[in-house]
Amino acid sequence: MKRPTTLIPFLATLLIACLPVKGTVASAQSLRLTPPAATVFAGERLEIAAPEEVAWEASGGTVDPARGRATVYTAPAEPGRYTVTALDPADPARRAVAVVTVLPKPQGYLGYALAGGRSFSAAVARDGTVWWWGQVKDAQSAVPVQLDGVRGARSLAAADSGLAVVTEDGALVWVSGDLKTRRRVDSGVVFADATGYDTVVYVKPDGGLWLFDPSKDARLQRLRVGDRELQQPVAVWTFYRNGPFATLVAIDARGRAWRLDSRSSPDSLRPEPLAVASPRVVQVARLRTPPDTYNDRTYAVLLGEDGRLWYSDPLASLEVRPLEGPGPAVRFVAGSGAVLLAVDEAGEVWRLGGIGGRWARVPGLKDVRQVARGAEHSLAVRSDGSVFAWGKNTSAQLGDGTADDSDTPVEVLGLKARLP
Numbered sequence: 001m002k003r004p005t006t007l008i009p010f011l012a013t014l015l016i017a018c019l020p021v022k023g024t025v026a027s028a029q030s031l032r033l034t035p036p037a038a039t040v041f042a043g044e045r046l047e048i049a050a051p052e053e054v055a056w057e058a059s060g061g062t063v064d065p066a067r068g069r070a071t072v073y074t075a076p077a078e079p080g081r082y083t084v085t086a087l088d089p090a091d092p093a094r095r096a097v098a099v100v101t102v103l104p105k106p107q108g109y110l111g112y113a114l115a116g117g118r119s120f121s122a123a124v125a126r127d128g129t130v131w132w133w134g135q136v137k138d139a140q141s142a143v144p145v146q147l148d149g150v151r152g153a154r155s156l157a158a159a160d161s162g163l164a165v166v167t168e169d170g171a172l173v174w175v176s177g178d179l180k181t182r183r184r185v186d187s188g189v190v191f192a193d194a195t196g197y198d199t200v201v202y203v204k205p206d207g208g209l210w211l212f213d214p215s216k217d218a219r220l221q222r223l224r225v226g227d228r229e230l231q232q233p234v235a236v237w238t239f240y241r242n243g244p245f246a247t248l249v250a251i252d253a254r255g256r257a258w259r260l261d262s263r264s265s266p267d268s269l270r271p272e273p274l275a276v277a278s279p280r281v282v283q284v285a286r287l288r289t290p291p292d293t294y295n296d297r298t299y300a301v302l303l304g305e306d307g308r309l310w311y312s313d314p315l316a317s318l319e320v321r322p323l324e325g326p327g328p329a330v331r332f333v334a335g336s337g338a339v340l341l342a343v344d345e346a347g348e349v350w351r352l353g354g355i356g357g358r359w360a361r362v363p364g365l366k367d368v369r370q371v372a373r374g375a376e377h378s379l380a381v382r383s384d385g386s387v388f389a390w391g392k393n394t395s396a397q398l399g400d401g402t403a404d405d406s407d408t409p410v411e412v413l414g415l416k417a418r419l420p
Helices: 006-019 022-028
Strands: 037-041 045-058 062-066 067-074 080-088 091-103 114-116 120-124 131-136 138-148 153-159 162-167 172-177 182-186 191-195 199-203 208-215 219-223 232-242 245-252 257-261 270-274 282-290 298-304 309-310 318-322 330-336 339-344 349-352 359-361 369-372 377-384 386-391 406-416
Touching: 022 182, 022 359, 037 045, 045 062, 062 349, 080 120, 114 153, 114 219, 114 369, 131 162, 138 406, 153 199, 153 257, 162 191, 172 199, 182 208, 208 245, 208 377, 232 282, 232 298, 232 309, 245 282, 282 339, 298 330, 339 369, 339 377
Parallel strands: 037 091, 153 191, 191 232, 282 330, 330 369
Antiparallel strands: 045 067, 045 080, 062 067, 080 091, 114 120, 120 131, 131 138, 153 162, 162 172, 172 182, 191 199, 199 208, 208 219, 232 245, 245 257, 257 270, 282 298, 298 309, 309 318, 330 339, 339 349, 349 359, 369 377, 377 386, 386 406
16 A cells, blocks of 8 residues: 555654744743852942853942843942843843842951061052962062962952962952962852961851861861851951861951850851950950960950950950050951061050060051051051061061061062952
């Protein structure tokens, strides 16, 4: 029997009908934004990406660029919940929305323009580049040298084995001790602290505390806080770490200070409040007892927004005691080893050689905004961006072109630092 030929055109028509029509597949797919939701502080920036080119709109704050596969959202000054919308230019009905929660920016939220390591110094320049000088493994320079591959820097923190950089867009970049290896550790970071324990602890806008250990195969882990009473830490400093056991001091969004301790429970940090009489705590610094002291202790020095200083031994107790300052009000503190530096209201710098010691004014410095302390040298930046250094200079860490120690501040050559 002869087969009917009408079946072939029918099957061909059916096959063609099942083929995707050009331009309709993309319309059927939904847009997905990364991240779909985020929490940032007022004025902070957040990068949001789409799988294709879209037009961007924001219900509050700004987006730049207004069209592309990604945009940078700048949060408004007013806290609240806002949306960033991506629209398909060819089909405005096809859209996706990211929800951004904007929190009030804490008064103590600081960026650090300077960092002092064991034998080197670093600073953020006005254009957001990072410069270093001193001795780093096989490299040495007596004058500032630009660090390649890092731009848009906002804050620095130095550890024995490298440098932690937080950028304007919230990236945390780890620069190894030879200043050659760079790793983008995380994004959406608002504060980071590095210590000689080869530990970088940092905070994200959702209140998450994270630890990065460059000496342990670059391990990254979220720290679990055992009590929900501490809801929004904004800054954190490490005072002790030995494997899973750690003691940290944190400031929350309300300006309260907390001790976070995991020595009794390595799986979780236990938050306990430090009762500081100042209205808000805005900064914390480390200060060790002098080397000839029988009991080696590391104190937490807490600066209140009223300019008063307090101190506590977080490894021993929750007791907080007043620390007499160099004047009526202190505006910035930094410490390393047994030396604490303070900037007063007039912009003068003072030095304290341990709890119970006497403050001594550092000569030749006026209009100082920030200070930093290395192992045996100190740094200061004035409001005009000029950087000064003093102390040991055996590794050229003073940046004045020499290897001569200096008890008085000398200007770091050819550098203007960026102030937060």
